[in-house]
Amino acid sequence: MKLTMEPFCEENLPEITRIWNSVVEQGDSFPGDQILSLEEAREMFAAQTETVCVRLDGEVVGVYILHPNHIGRCSHVANASYGVKPGCRGAGIGRAMVLDSLHRAGKYGFRGLQFNAVVRTNAAAIHLYEQLGFTRVGVIPGGYRLKDGSYEDILIFYHPTV
Template sequence: MAEVILRAYERRDAAGAVKIWNDITRTGNAFPGEIEYTAESINSLFQEQTRTVCALLDEQVAGFYILHPNNIGRCAHIANASYGVSHAVRGHGIGRRLVLHSLTTARECGFRGLQFNAVVASNTRAVTLYESCGFQRIGKIPGGYHTKSGGYEDIYIYFYNLVNENQNE
């Protein structure tokens, strides 16, 4: 595989990023949203984030992450992130590079932790990745995800302490 380049999102990345986002949305086992984006609306979403970073492979968007506060006001020092990797290149370490890069970026932005609110239990690739990167599973919400087929599935809450990293062990 060619070298993967991580860099800040640019407007020209919208077409590639929206394809990845919408593929994940259509699959219905990871993102909470059900509405697909256009290149213009994904551009607006990505521009609103604290940081958006793309993974480029042969100058094409192969993945991305968005990073922003998990909440407002007195809780805005904890970040949240979403990741997307093209189906065509999954299993090649791009997701891991994005997650690790987002931890560094979150620290640089002054966040004290990174929290995931809704990791779908059957999304075993994400669960394995997050745990191998040092995230701690801090809770489970039974039936917290409404599946595409109409059922309900558990979701996990994960946290990574950016201030005291030895608490992530």
């Protein structure tokens, strides 16, 4: 099995948009709550420091975005969001994306990678981040509105790239 990471291109826009929108539709991890059209996705993916398309044996199975966590004096810390195609989760794709994003963040000059809103119920992500050496920085009680309208705590994680 061969896993490859490649920069966003028009050819993979429909597949990575479907993956992105599937995570949005779940309503339990991404902050966004609106499904993106192809044009909205194209604009959003093109605006990132980097959008990476992940292929497993040629099939698009994931996407992640990498960008500054904030502007100006805080722009040296990166942020990323990851999506794995339904049916492909649990195969190590997320781990590969996080490791790749840490590497790319360093190449772009980011000093660290911060996750602002890891939903407390996202046990797989929390386990992965802790296993990879991310530090849990804090908790925001009720910081995430789930799809059903209830609220869940969010965790903040950080990992240096240098």
